[in-house]
Structures are given as structure tokens and as C-alpha cells.
Amino acid sequence: TGSSRPQRMLKAVQKNATKGDPQSVISAIDHYCRHKEWAMNVGDDKGLILDSVLTEVNPSTALELGTYCGYSTVRIARLLSPGSKLFTVEFNPAFAEVARQIIAYAGLQDKVTLVEGSSGDLIPKMKEQFGIKYFDFVFLDHWKDRYVPDTKLLEDCGLLKKGSVLLADNVICPGAPEYLKYVRNSPRYESRYYKSNLEYTKVEDGLEKSVFLG
Numbered sequence: 705t706g707s708s709r710p711q712r713m714l715k716a717v718q719k720n721a722t723k724g725d726p727q728s729v730i731s732a733i734d735h736y737c738r739h740k741e742w743a744m745n746v747g748d749d750k751g752l753i754l755d756s757v758l759t760e761v762n763p764s765t766a767l768e769l770g771t772y773c774g775y776s777t778v779r780i781a782r783l784l785s786p787g788s789k790l791f792t793v794e795f796n797p798a799f800a801e802v803a804r805q806i807i808a809y810a811g812l813q814d815k816v817t818l819v820e821g822s823s824g825d826l827i828p829k830m831k832e833q834f835g836i837k838y839f840d841f842v843f844l845d846h847w848k849d850r851y852v853p854d855t856k857l858l859e860d861c862g863l864l865k866k867g868s869v870l871l872a873d874n875v876i877c878p879g880a881p882e883y884l885k886y887v888r889n890s891p892r893y894e895s896r897y898y899k900s901n902l903e904y905t906k907v908e909d910g911l912e913k914s915v916f917l918g
């Protein structure tokens with residue numbers, strides 16, 4: 705049988721990027737997805753917003769829900785301060801395997817812990833299994849109907865502290881209407897929408913940044 709889209713993306717990285725150079729990995733994926741075949745990475749336009757929010761928060765411990773091929777994992781990990789950690793959750797073994805190789809190619813494996821499994825099962829185990837007290841930053845980019853239940857789970861597990869920042873991809877396309885209602889109507893969050901476009905297209909999409917107020 706032939707290769708998968710994630711495997712072809714990995715090949716493009718190995719062919720066009722420089723080992724240990726995260727920016728070249730990001731550029732190689734963006735070029736491949738813009739000119740060869742589209743893939744659901746956060747992309748370069750929304751990626752710049754992700755970069756600026758991440759730099760502003762400068763998290764010690766960050767969480768990503770939905771690794772896919774590791775594009776946003778690389779974008780986040782390359783900006784972490786020394787000693788800071790990113791945990792990323794992915795339940796599809798084939799995607800996890802490609803992501804591990806892309807993260808390693810970027811030279812960021814020491815900053816990233818890729819946990820294979822479902823967010824619903826793993827979030828309650830984060831404290832005991834990884835000694836995590838809080839997440840300063842959470843990037844939500846997994847199934848869109850799971851954004852609300854997993855946000856509630858993070859709250860209930862005491863993994864958010866005053867000032868923790870949630871950044872959600874795709875709140876317009878494909879859309880996460882229940883999530884927007886939840887964070888925008890809750891007194892426990894201060895929310896703001898960053899208008900952009902769906903990765904590699906002219907379609908509108910955006911990121912919702914929500915600060916947990918404790």
C-alpha cells in the first residue's frame with residue numbers, strides 16, 4: 705500500500721529541512737501543504753498569532769491537545785525558555801509516530817513529551833504521572849466537539865491556575881460554537897478572538913485566547 709499524507713509530509717521535511725533547525729522544519733511543512741497537498745496544520749498565518757501569544761505567556765509547562773504531525777508542537781517548543789516543557793497528546797499511533805520523527809528532526813525532543821492516548825483519559829493522570837502542578841498554556845487543536853469537555857476536565861483536575869491561557873484553533877472553520885459560548889459566557893474566563901484564515905487558504909478562521917481567572 706502507498707504512503708499516507710503524514711508520511712509524505714515527513715519525507716518533505718527530511719528532504720527540504722535542516723536537521724536541528726525548527727524554522728526550516730516549519731517552512732518545509734508550510735511549503736509542502738501550500739503547494740503539494742493541504743493538511744490540517746495550524747499553518748503560517750495562524751502560526752504567527754500562536755507564536756506571539758506563546759511568547760507573551762512564556763509558559764513553564766504547556767499542553768497541546770491533538771499533536772497530528774507535530775507542526776504546532778515544533779512551533780510551540782522552539783519558543784519555550786530553557787527548562788520549560790511541552791506535553792502533547794495524540795491518540796492516533798500513526799500520527800504520533802510521524803510527529804515523533806518531525807519533533808526529533810527539529811531537535812526539540814528534549815523539550816517535548818508526546819503522550820499517546822486520549823485526552824479524556826490522560827488529563828486526569830497528568831499530575832500523578834508527570835508531576836505537573838499547573839499548565840500555564842494550553843493549545844486546543846483536537847476534535848472540535850471535545851474542546852468544552854476537556855476544558856472542564858482541566859478545571860476539575862485543578863490543572864489551570866489564575867492566568868493560565870487557553871488558545872483554541874478553528875473556532876470559525878470547522879468551528880467550535882459550543883466552546884465559544886462556554887468561554888465567552890463564563891465569568892471564569894476573559895476571552896478574545898484573533899481573526900485570521902484557515903491554513904493555506906483564504907477562508908476565514910481564527911484563534912480564541914481565553915485567560916483563566918481562577
Ligand SMILES: CNc1ncnc2c1ncn2[C@@H]1O[C@H](/C=C/CNC(=O)c2cc(-c3ccc(F)cc3)cc(O)c2O)[C@H](F)[C@H]1O
Nearest residue numbers: 744770772793794795796821822823845846847850877878
Ligand atoms: C478526543 N481526544 C483526543 N485525544 C487525543 N488525540 C486526539 C483527540 N481527538 C483528536 N485527536 C487527534 O488530534 C488530531 C485531530 C485534529 C482535528 N482537527 C480538525 O478536524 C481540523 C480540521 C480542519 C479543516 C478545516 C476545513 C476543512 F474543509 C477540513 C478540515 C482544520 C484544522 O485546523 C483542524 O484542526 C488528530 F487527527 C487526532 O488523532
Ligand SMILES: [Mg+2]
Nearest residue numbers: 746845873874
Ligand atoms: Mg486546527
